Amino acid sequence: MSPILQLRDVSVSYRTAGGLVPAVHDVNFSLEQGETLGLAGESGCGKTTLAMSVLRLLPKSAVIDGEVLLDGVDVRSMTFGELRAARWASASVVFQGAMHALNPVRTIGAQIAEPIRLHSSSTGDLRKRVAELLEQVELPASRADAYPHELSGGQKQRVMIAMALACEPRLVIADEPTTALDVVVQAQILELMSRLVAERGISLMMISHDLSVLSVSCARLAVMYEGRIVEHGPSHQVMTKPEHAHSRALADAFPTVGDPAFRYTSGEGAGSALLAAKGVSVDFTDRSGNRVRAVRGVDLDVADNEIVALVGQSGSGKTTLARTLLGLQEPTGGAVHFDGSALPTSAAGLREYRKHVQLVLQDPTGALNPRHTVYEAVAEGLRIHGIEGDERELVAAALEAAELRPAEKFFPRLPHELSGGQRQRVVIAGALVLQPKVLVADEPVASLDATVRGEILALLLRLRVERGLSTLVITHDLGLAWNIADRVAVMYRGEIVEVGGVEQVLLDPQHEYTRTLLSAVPTVRRFAED
Numbered sequence: 001m002s003p004i005l006q007l008r009d010v011s012v013s014y015r016t017a018g019g020l021v022p023a024v025h026d027v028n029f030s031l032e033q034g035e036t037l038g039l040a041g042e043s044g045c046g047k048t049t050l051a052m053s054v055l056r057l058l059p060k061s062a063v064i065d066g067e068v069l070l071d072g073v074d075v076r077s078m079t080f081g082e083l084r085a086a087r088w089a090s091a092s093v094v095f096q097g098a099m100h101a102l103n104p105v106r107t108i109g110a111q112i113a114e115p116i117r118l119h120s121s122s123t124g125d126l127r128k129r130v131a132e133l134l135e136q137v138e139l140p141a142s143r144a145d146a147y148p149h150e151l152s153g154g155q156k157q158r159v160m161i162a163m164a165l166a167c168e169p170r171l172v173i174a175d176e177p178t179t180a181l182d183v184v185v186q187a188q189i190l191e192l193m194s195r196l197v198a199e200r201g202i203s204l205m206m207i208s209h210d211l212s213v214l215s216v217s218c219a220r221l222a223v224m225y226e227g228r229i230v231e232h233g234p235s236h237q238v239m240t241k242p243e244h245a246h247s248r249a250l251a252d253a254f255p256t257v258g259d260p261a262f263r264y265t266s267g268e269g270a271g272s273a274l275l276a277a278k279g280v281s282v283d284f285t286d287r288s289g290n291r292v293r294a295v296r297g298v299d300l301d302v303a304d305n306e307i308v309a310l311v312g313q314s315g316s317g318k319t320t321l322a323r324t325l326l327g328l329q330e331p332t333g334g335a336v337h338f339d340g341s342a343l344p345t346s347a348a349g350l351r352e353y354r355k356h357v358q359l360v361l362q363d364p365t366g367a368l369n370p371r372h373t374v375y376e377a378v379a380e381g382l383r384i385h386g387i388e389g390d391e392r393e394l395v396a397a398a399l400e401a402a403e404l405r406p407a408e409k410f411f412p413r414l415p416h417e418l419s420g421g422q423r424q425r426v427v428i429a430g431a432l433v434l435q436p437k438v439l440v441a442d443e444p445v446a447s448l449d450a451t452v453r454g455e456i457l458a459l460l461l462r463l464r465v466e467r468g469l470s471t472l473v474i475t476h477d478l479g480l481a482w483n484i485a486d487r488v489a490v491m492y493r494g495e496i497v498e499v500g501g502v503e504q505v506l507l508d509p510q511h512e513y514t515r516t517l518l519s520a521v522p523t524v525r526r527f528a529e530d
Contacts, residue, residue: 002072003030004203010066023049025227036204038214041224043449047207051173088115091171092164102148108159109144115166133162154185174206182313182476187520190216209449211250212522215239223247253450255479257506271304275438279334294320296494305468309481312491318474322440358431362443364423368415375411378430398433421452439471490514
């Protein structure tokens, strides 16, 4: 039986005003029925371009050379009718970013049913088929009438998988299916996909920049770098004994909890408590008028010259606690103290306080005004707080501190002209320009690829050493906590259930929820099994 997918000398280029720009170079591999292949690489390496070429989902400016054989037929020679018949039915795609891939004004049941309507002359009882698909991805059939905004990130991703399975394809291409999901939901999605592959004999091509995620679900790994496959082999071999330098860089970018090689600290002790939550509780009122307690009696402090990681699943209350620490959310009970004094309640007092405690948001694209230059984005804080001094010199110093050099080169640039890592550095520079004592970084590397992630974490460590800057890092990534934090606080259902030194909490967890988080980390599971 011939492979379900075979790529022979496949190259992809894009037409531009200046001529053809190559994106993928001479790729060769095949995928048999029931096989799983992980395609790894940084953003911009060509992995999504290669995957989308399988169903000719690239823009018209793309030029595909070589052979892309789907069930033995070259998709480049298919008519539009043949291609339409192959999409969803022979091969389907789980697109990246489920929160943006679903239509916000249609129910999820209608969206799952759409490919069935397009590809079947006899659709039968569509509602029954949608219910079956939802059950396959472990969602109750009652969710068919829900809209995307009523679902969690993990539930939206399950809906995308149900849509991909709707027409029973033999090949599923999953593009970054776990990006921005917390560690427990990520594990659930990976286990779901592995089960569906085993039960239905589906071939799977999964794309990610995280080798550990791919190693859990895929038997083989292919690593892309600058448009080429630079390493290809069994997952365990590529993950634990990578041969190519880029494969090693990808593996090292996601620290393994417990590995001393990934444990970086300044070697200096922390000072006295600088920012502290004392018995903080936060309540909200839901749509039905019921009071919901999001944060429950939390005690947590960040000392001078210390990095604390606040870890937990999405919805555990981490961001609500952070907003309360920043004075953006008033606590229902308890109090926040900075440098020994309770937070001021006046607008002027809070403005002065926020010069000392600055926020670094998760999504740098959303954090930056698309019409403001880098200079304006960084200078805005100086103007709001009336900081005296040479504005140009202060902005340049902040950009240099965030490792954007030479700073003047970045002054006139707009956010869309920067890479994701550069945008995150601009956000950090906007905080540093005020010379704060504490950074509150909310998932600062969740949306960044492997190498850039490592660079941002190294930057936070350097700022601690050079400036004595304290940082509260909010994350669901235990590897990140192991990498840079002095202490870890574990949050579950609005409470801090465990707090202590990194080695104490992550190597000898006392609470069942901490053990659950650790068991869900792909690298921990794989190395434990080995």
